[in-house]
Amino acid sequence: MTPVDKDDFEDAELARRLAAMPQPEPSAELDAAIFAHIQKDLSPGPAAANDPAEEPAAKAPRPSLLRRYRAPLAFAASLAGIMILMPVWRTTQQKEIVPVETRIIAEDAPSANIESAPPSAVVADKKLDAMPAPKMEMPAPPSPPPVPAPAPAVTAAAPEYEPPAAPPPAPVAESDARARQAPAPGIEASHQSPKEWLEAIERLLDAGETGPAAEQWKRFRKAHPGYPVPDTLAGRLKALE
Amino acid sequence: MLPDRSDDDLMLRYRDGELSAFQELYRRHSRGLYRFLAWRSGRTEWADEVAQETWLAVHHARARYAAQGSFRSYLFQIGRNRLADLQRQPDIDDCGDWESVQDSAEATALDRQQNLALHAAIRQLPAEQKEALVLQHFSGLSIDEIALVVDAPAETVKSRLRYAMRKLREQFKQEETA
Numbered sequence: 001m002t003p004v005d006k007d008d009f010e011d012a013e014l015a016r017r018l019a020a021m022p023q024p025e026p027s028a029e030l031d032a033a034i035f036a037h038i039q040k041d042l043s044p045g046p047a048a049a050n051d052p053a054e055e056p057a058a059k060a061p062r063p064s065l066l067r068r069y070r071a072p073l074a075f076a077a078s079l080a081g082i083m084i085l086m087p088v089w090r091t092t093q094q095k096e097i098v099p100v101e102t103r104i105i106a107e108d109a110p111s112a113n114i115e116s117a118p119p120s121a122v123v124a125d126k127k128l129d130a131m132p133a134p135k136m137e138m139p140a141p142p143s144p145p146p147v148p149a150p151a152p153a154v155t156a157a158a159p160e161y162e163p164p165a166a167p168p169p170a171p172v173a174e175s176d177a178r179a180r181q182a183p184a185p186g187i188e189a190s191h192q193s194p195k196e197w198l199e200a201i202e203r204l205l206d207a208g209e210t211g212p213a214a215e216q217w218k219r220f221r222k223a224h225p226g227y228p229v230p231d232t233l234a235g236r237l238k239a240l241e
Numbered sequence: 242m243l244p245d246r247s248d249d250d251l252m253l254r255y256r257d258g259e260l261s262a263f264q265e266l267y268r269r270h271s272r273g274l275y276r277f278l279a280w281r282s283g284r285t286e287w288a289d290e291v292a293q294e295t296w297l298a299v300h301h302a303r304a305r306y307a308a309q310g311s312f313r314s315y316l317f318q319i320g321r322n323r324l325a326d327l328q329r330q331p332d333i334d335d336c337g338d339w340e341s342v343q344d345s346a347e348a349t350a351l352d353r354q355q356n357l358a359l360h361a362a363i364r365q366l367p368a369e370q371k372e373a374l375v376l377q378h379f380s381g382l383s384i385d386e387i388a389l390v391v392d393a394p395a396e397t398v399k400s401r402l403r404y405a406m407r408k409l410r411e412q413f414k415q416e417e418t419a
Binding site: 010011014015017018019020021022023024025026027030031033034035037038039041042 | 258260263264267271272275276280285288289292293296297300352355356359360374378379406409410
């Protein structure tokens, strides 16, 4: 036997021994884990033809239109809300001012009204009171026509002063027109309620008739010394003095 | 019948979504791959981890597989590279803990002793020789396949195998004389 033959023989023997050696084997758990992973991956369908090694990451859903423009929409909605609510708020505020004025008038009314009532009206009231009742039921003679008693005079007879319903604030253009159309503000103005009188004075001021306005203001203050005057009007009147 | 088909054919079927083709490939090569990984790493947990990663890498790359008649070399190359990546990690202790394999119940005391001696002798071989020896004798690869896996000429592989066998023979003789 040559050395080469001997080596071959020994190699064969060694190879047999190597083949007989117990070898490590993959566990059943490892097999199951690999199969499970691959089965799960294959279940949705065949893989993409190009590059399945890179799992296509699920694209994040594009945010909806509402979500993307959330901030601008919120801003626009706020603006719209302000535009809608502003006129409502202004109207409400004006309505709140009117009852306050009315209340002030009601507090001052009994004394002021009596004071402001012209003597002729008071006389008329007294005459009416003095008239017998049957006479009141008689039909009114055709002439002279009955002189309607002014409303403040009638209310003056009432136990409590009922201020006349305050007219809603007229627009500026309307008040200007009324100032132009108003008869000469003189004695007629003194027949009005203090509020109306002040409005008449204000209209005179607006019309630039400072003289009559000052005259009326003096008369008004004499008639209603304690009546509250709005600051703006008071300032204008003070300027006249 | 799937067992009659070549590895490349099975791989192409698997690429098209045929799970049974993968199962046949796994049946053919899972043991050989696992032995190679266990011997080369010396740790069963590494062998488990790298084996799983290797098969999943094959799965993910199945659409790019080029049928060149050497699926086994391709599979072992993936496993070898994955193991090299793992061993390159700085906090990895390369000292293997896979000391002995489980002997069968029928093995005699002499066989058991010879197996332990042979096991120790293989572990003492230089890494390249040990690798070639394991691939040939435990995983069943041919010289050409080993050359592809280790990226070396076939003659170099033959030389490594020759040296490995010579050392084992010498070790074997020493034990016999002792």
